[in-house]
Amino acid sequence: MHHFEKIQEIIQNAITGENFTEEPRALYEPISYSLNTGGKRLRPALLLMAVDLYSSDIESFVLPALGIEIFHNFTLVHDDIMDNASLRRNQPTVHAKWDTNTAILSGDAMFIKAYEYILKYEGRKAHAIYRIFNRSAMRVCEGQQYDMNFETSSDVTEKEYLHMIELKTAELIACSLKIGALIGGSDDEEADQLFEFGKNLGMAFQLQDDYLDSFGDEQAFGKNIGGDILADKKTYLLIKAYEKADARDREKLDQLIGNKNIDSQSKIMQVLDIYYRLGIERITAQKAEQYFNDALEILDNLSKTNEEKRPLTELAHSMMKRKK
Ligand code: IPE
Ligand code: IPE
Ligand code: MG
Ligand code: MG
Ligand code: MG
Numbered sequence: 001m002h003h004f005e006k007i008q009e010i011i012q013n014a015i016t017g018e019n020f021t022e023e024p025r026a027l028y029e030p031i032s033y034s035l036n037t038g039g040k041r042l043r044p045a046l047l048l049m050a051v052d053l054y055s056s057d058i059e060s061f062v063l064p065a066l067g068i069e070i071f072h073n074f075t076l077v078h079d080d081i082m083d084n085a086s087l088r089r090n091q092p093t094v095h096a097k098w099d100t101n102t103a104i105l106s107g108d109a110m111f112i113k114a115y116e117y118i119l120k121y122e123g124r125k126a127h128a129i130y131r132i133f134n135r136s137a138m139r140v141c142e143g144q145q146y147d148m149n150f151e152t153s154s155d156v157t158e159k160e161y162l163h164m165i166e167l168k169t170a171e172l173i174a175c176s177l178k179i180g181a182l183i184g185g186s187d188d189e190e191a192d193q194l195f196e197f198g199k200n201l202g203m204a205f206q207l208q209d210d211y212l213d214s215f216g217d218e219q220a221f222g223k224n225i226g227g228d229i230l231a232d233k234k235t236y237l238l239i240k241a242y243e244k245a246d247a248r249d250r251e252k253l254d255q256l257i258g259n260k261n262i263d264s265q266s267k268i269m270q271v272l273d274i275y276y277r278l279g280i281e282r283i284t285a286q287k288a289e290q291y292f293n294d295a296l297e298i299l300d301n302l303s304k305t306n307e308e309k310r311p312l313t314e315l316a317h318s319m320m321k322r323k324k
Helices: 004-017 025-036 042-054 059-082 100-118 126-151 158-184 188-215 236-244 247-256 264-278 280-300 306-321
Strands: none
Touching: 004 025, 004 042, 004 059, 004 306, 025 059, 025 100, 042 059, 042 158, 042 188, 042 306, 059 100, 059 126, 059 158, 100 126, 126 158, 158 188, 158 236, 188 236, 188 264, 188 280, 188 306, 236 247, 236 264, 236 280, 247 264, 264 280, 280 306
């Protein structure tokens, strides 16, 4: 069995082996930077762990797994432009370090590279896998558009929020597991079970990302705390705050959200103050926990031994305990 650290190492070695040294440097250097500033490598690890459930040969599938990681990093490079974020993994984001045009074009090139790597899988299920990946990649874009639409909307419901994060985040995590299962030789039903496991895990993961964006430790998280508040993101936290607020807090939130003329730190402090007062920390953690438990139950029902499923179970647990 390959455990998370071992798989992270395999993925890291593969990335180091692909050094993106082509010309012009202004195009390729940000790619190399984006892929080498750390990152937890969750999606390729989940993919390879799913392969490992059905096949003893994970080494042959490292490059297609890398394709998913490159795609993920591409989404982050563009997401940071869209979210006006200047810090990721404790380093300046690509558009902050270079400029926006560079981040757009290097991101585009990463998207192309992602396909190049995924297409290195040429096995029996290749066409099905390309279709699954395409569908998920498109759904990520749909989720990202809803996320942006919601910035300027003041009546986003919990249901709409959950649909948005299912698209922008849970989909790619689920798709990684499903692709891994199919590559490894699972039947369609098992692959779908792993997809559902990933979907629920991904929901928990994004809820926790929203949680950490407000309540996390900046040094550990590696992103600027309060970024979602400044961008007027309709996170689970904000939706619940509105739900719990009395007339006075509601009025205060109305004054703060969408207001680009207040000092940033003051806006963050005032919103956080309301979150703390209304117990949003606990409410959000509970919702994440609920999806996490559903995920574990689905995994439990997969007909493999607990020993075989242990790497996935452990990785899922470590995703929920994360500070970064
Ligand atoms: C960040 O994903 C984007 C979200 C979907 C929340 P990760 O937290 O997996 O990012 P890295 O690659 O480990 O930095
Ligand atoms: C990211 O959501 C989802 C995708 C990149 C597709 P966030 O915008 O919350 O991710 P972070 O917090 O910037 O990593
Ligand atoms: Mg975003
Ligand atoms: Mg973001
Ligand atoms: Mg976030």
